[in-house]
Amino acid sequence: MRIASFLVLFALSTFASGAGSSKVLFVPGLTLPKGGEVIVVPAGKPGPGAKEFRPTLQSKIFDRELDLDGAGPFDVYFTPKGGRAVLAIAGWKPAKELKLSSHLGTVYVRGDDLPRASAIVLTLREDPGPGEKGHSPIQPAADYKEDLVVADGFYAVWIVPANGAKARKIEDKTRVYTGRQTVVPE
DSSP, X not given: OHHHHHHHHHHHHHHHHHHTEEEEEEXXXXXXXXXXXXXXXXXXXXXXXXXXXXXXXXXXXXXXXXXXXXXXXXXXXXXXXXXXXXXXXXXXXXXXXXXXXXXXXXXXXXXXXOOOEEEEEEEOTTOOOTXXXXXXXXXXXXXXXXXXXXXXXXXXXXXXXXXXXXXXXXXXXXXXXXXXXEEEOO
């Protein structure tokens, strides 16, 4: 009887300790820039930048299995090096692997025949632009030829000239597809 009780307790403790944890492999894919960070929060909870932000997992390690506590669902964010966090997938149920480029795309601003810039800013199409009331950048870059990581959708591309002139919208309907790089101007 004593041995049976011990075996039951051992089985329950083993089950309880492994029940809420899983191994997940985060793969950036070929279209996302090197570096960056993956952030996992419980679905519907505040994300990066919020006051009450409490990540379940936050890591700069890719292509290696990581321990993820909980069964989900989760909201998964990707923060490119020097950029802002972007929601890659909402309500994700953990699987063995999550390929981030299957949920995000990039905008690449060449800068050919454009003035020297102090910033390149990606916004929603109706945004009034950098320096204006109500401006809300989605993804900034310090210079041309940097990948701006965003979710699938339509965006406006703004150039903030280095000479202090007013920001100028160079593209109004830039279409971004998941897993692809959109080059501006085309």
